[in-house]
Amino acid sequence: MITKLRGVRIVDGFSAAGGFSAAGGLKTSGGFKMADGVVKSVENADLYMIDGVLSRVLPDGKKIDAEYALPGRTVMAGAIDLHTHIGGGKVNLARLLMPERPRATEPMRADKPWLGPLSCPVPNTWETGRRYLQMGYTACFEPAMLPANARQSHAEMRDTPWLDTGGYVVLGNDRMLLEWLQAGVPQSMITDYVAWMLTAHAACAVKVVNAGGIDAFKFNQRKLDVDEKHLHFGVTPRQILRALAIAIEELQLAHPLHVHCSNLGVAGNIESTLATIDAVEGRRLHVTHAQYHCYGKEGPHGYSSAASALADRVNRTPSLTIDVGQVLFGQTVTLSADTMHQFEHRSLALPRKVIFQDLECQAGCGIVPFRYRESQYVHSLQWSIGLELFLRITDPMRVFLTTDHPNGGPFTGYPHLIRLLMDYDFRMSIFDRLHPDVKSTSPLPSLRREYTLAEIAAMTRMGPARALGLENRGVLSDGAIADVVVYRDESNAESMFCDPEMVFRRGILVYRNGEFLADSVKSTIVAGMADSGRGADWYRSAANRAMWHQRYGYSPDMVMVRGEELTDEGRLIEANRVHRLV
């Protein structure tokens, strides 16, 4: 099957620092147009999708099956959300907790009924897949897959149509690891164990949430700083972070340690966030929902923005990436494995109901419904901090567009967020509605930067693809997977990004103008490892299996997710790229 898109504007991710980025630069044969001083796009180009793969040229003798003339349209690769809670125990508990549905009075788009509000902040799997595809997203990653919940996470992602998916296994509060660190075992044992946890749970990366803190909370410890000791095991978050980062480096995982720092939401937590970054001693690191981790203690409310400190650090540290976790005003549900800090915020629940779980000597979960309001000081501050981070970090290849769905707001707010980034006046029109103490102190009005389309493409496509080691995604270069989104050019970025004209998955037109035309093949992305045998080695050790059995009361076989579970109904498994150390 060969499809041709004729006369389109191709917007690919370029580094804002100028020139082409490392992974998958654009090769074109003319037609360049300087869109602005920094980034480039290609005007009036042709694009071929040949059996699910992109090509800029049609090989000799090949016949085109379908052709679309699309002048004045912008074409991008399928977008990638590298941090969105779409499957697993706490996601499903949040669904259960929130049967409320919005009243019919909430605004609907009469002209485009498919763009109405989500049925709830944590929609069911079908709605999740549908709404992501409708915005041009084709790959989404569940960032907090508890080992014991991994099979469920994969099952939910399996039932999320149209999207390629993957999960990050949560480590760093698992007692096996804490015991080993306490005992001071050699790093090689920890690296083997990390390899096994990735393999057994079909994960593509490792996430750490409040290192050691979730477990400390089970021992009634209510706070754990980066150099503070877990009262029972005597280990510090710094030790945990370092051990995991080394394991990931040794296994050469494409995605670095994905870290939810200590002190989520706590005033003054910028210190522990910077200490967390230091803890990995220069190794690569991804700091997730960074907005929730860069607060100072200044100002009348004892809560202030420390976005410039974090942004400076990111700008100076090429090995560091972040996603923002932008807050958007309205009703949502916050959910996190970080029971310690979710518990601290339980009285803020709206509606007034919460779920907490202590889970399987591995982690926990805390679910707190929440409504972000413009009139509230801290919420306004959070909104402005997120935008500050976006605007101060210069390289869009290292700052990714997330709301930490559903924590900062449902993912369907992305087009609105894109407009906030691309349109200074629009941004200020919302800023004017914020709490007066935020308005009088925030530096946001002075940040006049407006993101370009190419920068948006970088932060939603090429950047996350590179961060995850997805070599042939996120770009429109020859050989890439033909996940392609066609947008109408509109001056209002929100209208443009919430309603693409067409979406192709692997070269097949699956969505057009509000209509779903076909299902698509789905892949589960798992970790490519420099030495994947290390996981099997761990499993083969009778001592390891016995220890596992003693800890959990069942064997590792019970939780191991097998290939055949991920490949029924034609689904695929793909390993991401191994990160080559330079």
Place this chain on the structure above:
Amino acid sequence: MNDKSAIARFCTFCSMVCEGDAERSGSEMASESFCSRRNREHDVLQGMLRSRGRLPDSLEQERSLARANSILENGRDIFVTGRIQSVETARATVKFVERAQGSLDLWDSEAAFDTVQAIQRSGFYGVSLAEARESTTLLIIVGDDSLLEEYPRLPAALSAGRSIPALLLGSWGDESIHAWRQAGFDALVVDCDVQGVPRSLLQASRSATSWPWESQVGDWLQQASFTTVLWSNRNLQVAHGDLWIESMMEWIAKRNSDRRCAALAWRGLDVGFQQACTWLTGFPGRIRYRKGVLEYDPTGCRAKAWLQKEATDRPIVGHRRIRNPVLVWVDDTAGSIPPPVLSSGVPMIVVSPAGLSGTDPKTIGEEIIWLPTRLPGIEVPAEFFRGDQTLMVHGIQGATLAANEPEVGNTPTMVAGDWLRRLVAR
């Protein structure tokens, strides 16, 4: 993914999903991991095999499917119920209900919905099995002997090999008490009405003088740093189970302000259906589709109420029912269909491993069609949830059916999803 192709073997007779000895090969699992209840279930399996009788041949089965489809074609009010436990069956059922624009509620879903409604009103503090085993410093068990009759290996599964104080509240016989003590618990029994337990605990936390139980209990509660409260919703003999759970949660929430406390609310295998239905639709069951719109009606959409209404209140116009109700019974168990369902007189499509032979034809309503299926977890690998809702397991039950197979043994080729996908409604 490990290359090891063996499928984990476990017991699916209850939601403990105990695992056999994984180090041993062969078709029979080491029995020490399993309990006596499992042996009783072999009789149920044999009954299932007998009830299948001579399995209809594929041509007959196709004819049954065609008849089922013609009933559905004329059906106006399609209600799906049954005993759904595996994720696969749940998935196929939910899709069918949507296609059929029908209603869905599991049979015997009352206890499950007590928990659901308590959670949806005020939330929950929970703990998973392995965590409770490791972290608990005081175990409070609320209920009666039926808890261990239904889940015999609970004490063993919760035993961490050290002595933990355990407070048994309710009415407990010697055998149960012995089982907890044998598993290493330092068990203290307080014979009381379980209905009042949350209130007593709440009162005690307000003022020590209103303490109804002996002082040892008070000391334990004082000293415990991590309290786990264990009950099983299906084995709790209380009125207004939802309110009971809410009161218990109120106590647990309070207790968490200066120490740790959580509930291990053990659920039956139906939790697998509830989980899958929640991720597929946003709701844990009791749903209906009306003109393409999904409605959640936890108090109104109940299988038993629907059936009662259909059985007693059937308006006939001429010789045709005006509503044309159809019941679709979907079963993942070896059990037979409950008599009130069979005798309701509502046309019925049964998608189940157990056959209908042995059922009295006089009590059966006007039309009943059986589409035979393999038994998930026994005859075909399947996915189940453990009763704490944390672990989802994939595999097959240890013992081969052949070992207990009576003469008439006969294995269908289809699973429930195969039939449900081929059922069409208007």
